[in-house]
Amino acid sequence: MAVYKKTYRPYDGPLTPAWRRVAVIPRYAFDDLRRSRFLSLFFLASFIYPVICTLLIYVQHNASALELLNIRNASQLISINATFFLSLLGWQSVMALFLAAFVGPGQISPDLVNNGLSLYLARPFTRLEYAAGKASVLVVLMSLMTWVPGLLLFGLQGYLEGSGWAGANIRFAAGLFFGAWVWILLLSALALAVSAWVKWKPVAGALLFVIFFVSAAFGTAMNAVQRSNWGYLADISYLVGSVWVRLFEGGARTTSGAVFFRVPIGAELPLWQCCAVLILLFALCLYLLARRIRGVEVAR
């Protein structure tokens, strides 16, 4: 009907299935992100490190390329081992933190500022679906930055190395995948919880960094004061690093974690305690989200 007729008419056309409606929120969010030149450039820049790693793997298997530059024993200069993949995961996870700080605060707070949330939830749409839709934006972007390039590089290395390398080092792939998911889920929950409670986007973004770096500083200070390692329980990067090291190397560890996710050798805490604190933090974020994602605020 032409809009100039300006009459109301009922809708009797087709309806989308319920599962497709969950995808509406991320679709609109990605559309918003695409319009931001800064975020697009940042997202592209986040692939610089994986590209460098690709070159390193290529060079390691193509010594002739370095021999052209008169570099001998090139294959021994670069080791594709747990440290290599842990460093990749570490760098990419820090990039993911920056991305979460830029993108996360814009997810829920604009819907809360002017009570737009009540309109979302007045639709055939649950609170869980709303939160999942918002989280999926972060999860997809951070996956593309972390475990997706990680597994591609693992595949490349396995292909070039041959002779069962991938099978012998499948722990690296599992570490990349599950380690990245630990970080992605925690960071997504943190970013959404901060977005739900802090309406001013720059402050919410800064708060994510504060949580990450201040917790590390606080943990270190606690250790210094108490002359123990228990302060690490307050250090998110240490906790995540502990899980990563275990995933990559099992009980026989040789590395001290990844960049920004250091786990000094000799200063380990029991893994179950690290996991318990991470789960507790995740649950706290979900609780904070559940408190804010409501159709109406009730003054009791």
Next chain:
Amino acid sequence: MDPVIELDALEVRFGGRPILKKLSAALIGRSIGLLGPNGAGKSTLLNTLLGFHRPYSGTARIFGMDVRTHARRVRELVGYMPENDAFIAAMSGVRFVRLMAELAGLPPEQALERAHEALFYVGLGEVRYRPMGTYSLGMKQAAKMAQAIAHGPKLLLLDEPTNGLDPPARARMIQLIREIRDRGDLRLIVSSHLLRDVEECCDEALILKDGEIAAYCNLEEERRSNLRFLEIEARGEKREAFLAALRELGCETAPGAQGRTKLVLPSQMEIRNVYESAAEHEVELRRLNHKRDSLEDIFLKAMETADGRL
């Protein structure tokens, strides 16, 4: 007509305090007004129907479906215009309405088409590409209406639709609601504390007081019965004889304010008989009104406490 909303001993509590107290009613009108003073429970009832509040006991059904067990299906059928501001400041009007229509289940192309139509319909056609944060209060109200109707609901819940509007904007909003009502494609629930809004838009009124139903009436029937109520202002030397003649014809008369007289016409008597009697007695009829404050009377009566105070 089938009931649009059925309440069966519906009780809602916040922190142990009952807000809606065992409401039971079957609302069958095409356009139903929810009336009551602030804090009576109007918005709480609407929010409960939308599933925002969980009933403590009892049930509420919309088109026969329990709002708790069939929440998703119920929300597909409902369009909701909340009382307070509800928008996303950075979004343009058309993108916002399209998003809401898509969330209600419309495919993207149809949602876009309906968003344009709805915005033109509510008078925002020319500003539909502007960010909603730049809209005036009246525009925001209209945009809320647009998102409520864009997906073609079967039931429209309007919570204080004229809130904060200036008189011309209010008149436009009322006109819009009446047009939607008169098309007959959907049912309306209009929550308001303004009697005039309800009187102009609704054919039934549910009056709430302190979380309880104080009255439920059919305004159409009230209006029809009020056709027998007149208020006249008569001038002339034979005024008393004129009134006596009306009484002989079966009218009940009672003195009103400012020298006016209230009349209740018997069923067989027409207004024409009043004019004829006035002409016979050479009396000037300066004013002849149908009694218009029926809803106000009903409301005030409903609000009266046992000791007669409001």
